[in-house]
Amino acid sequence: AQSVTQPDIHITVSEGASLELRCNYSYGATPYLFWYVQSPGQGLQLLLKYFSGDTLVQGIKGFEAEFKRSQSSFNLRKPSVHWSDAAEYFCAVGADDMRFGAGTRLTVKP
Amino acid sequence: DTAVSQTPKYLVTQMGNDKSIKCEQNLGHDTMYWYKQDSKKFLKIMFSYNNKELIINETVPNRFSPKSPDKAHLNLHINSLELGDSAVYFCASSQPTGPNTGELFFGEGSRLTVL
Numbered sequence: 090a091q092s093v094t095q096p097d098i099h100i101t102v103s104e105g106a107s108l109e110l111r112c113n114y115s116y117g118a119t120p121y122l123f124w125y126v127q128s129p130g131q132g133l134q135l136l137l138k139y140f141s142g143d144t145l146v147q148g149i150k151g152f153e154a155e156f157k158r159s160q161s162s163f164n165l166r167k168p169s170v171h172w173s174d175a176a177e178y179f180c181a182v183g184a185d186d187m188r189f190g191a192g193t194r195l196t197v198k199p
Numbered sequence: 200d201t202a203v204s205q206t207p208k209y210l211v212t213q214m215g216n217d218k219s220i221k222c223e224q225n226l227g228h229d230t231m232y233w234y235k236q237d238s239k240k241f242l243k244i245m246f247s248y249n250n251k252e253l254i255i256n257e258t259v260p261n262r263f264s265p266k267s268p269d270k271a272h273l274n275l276h277i278n279s280l281e282l283g284d285s286a287v288y289f290c291a292s293s294q295p296t297g298p299n300t301g302e303l304f305f306g307e308g309s310r311l312t313v314l
Contacts, residue, residue, distance in 0.1 A: 121301045127240075132203075132289060132305035140300070177240055184301040185230065185293075186255050189242040 091116045091182050095190035102170050103198045110165040110193050112180030122163040123181040124154055127192075133179060139163065150174070172197045202226050205290045205306035212280060213314055219276045220309045222290030230254070231273035232303070233265060234289040242289070248273055249295075280313045287311070 094113045102108055114120055121140055125133040137148025144156040154165045163180060175197045180190040203224045212218055224231060232255075233245040247255040248267045262278040277284060290306040293299075 123302070125303075130307075132307045133242075133291075133303070134305075135302050138302060179242065181303075185249075185295065186244060186247065187301070187303060188244070192240045192242075194240075 091120070091186075091188050093180050093182050093188055093190035095178075095180055095193050097193045098191070099194045099196065101196040101198060104172050105169050108165075108167045108170045108174070108195070110178050110180075110195070112163045112165065112190060113161050114163060114180070114182045115161065116182050120163075120182050121184045121187075122154075122156060123187070124148065124152070124163075124165045125179045125181060125189075126150075127177040127179065129176070136165070136178075170195075170197055172199065203290055203292055203304050203306040205288075205309045207309060208307065209310050209312075211312045211314065214280055214282060216280050217276070217278045218280060218311070219274055220288055220290075220311070221272070221274045222306060223272050224290075224292040224304070225271065226292055226294070226304060227271075228292035228294045228304070229270055230293045230295060231267065231270070232291045232293070233273065233275050234291060236287040236289060236308070238286070246273075246275075277311075280311075282313050285311055285313045 092115045123138045124136040127133045139156045177192045205222045230249045232247045246265045250270045251267045264276045267273045287308040287310045289308045291303040
């Protein structure tokens, strides 16, 4: 069965610093992988997705993620974090029955 | 123009009551879902429907009954509410083909509080 692990429950970074959020997945075939962001009181918004092809994918708001099949990982990165990036981030795998990780809460220090 | 809309946004009710949450999407998608997000932000799929047909039914109590009158609507009815049902319920839709394949479009959520 497919599953997703986000090892970090909470991460704090300073504004302007770089960010990496970790995601490991378990999936029987070539996975569909996603990163979503949830701001307080809001629904989830897609940041980026990977289906096939180039393993480095670019998303909205300056985010990117790299698919590494050998490590079963799909880590999310941003070179310089803005205060408005503070939110909950979810990694997800699958298509018709998408499964989400537990989420990583990002706090941004001034 | 909201793509996936849920009503009500907030719902406070007593244990034992029956309540419904409605969801509508105007994206023309074939597949709709209900997810439950608990207090720790964990998102768990409950149901999915494809063109009004039930596809996924996770281990959800029988008190939860989804209904899809047409492919643009997926409602969730909950009988005999319990304290543990308190959560945020998200409706979502997706399209299995095309440029947005697999991407879930979420509503803003319906926060249910059972007292």
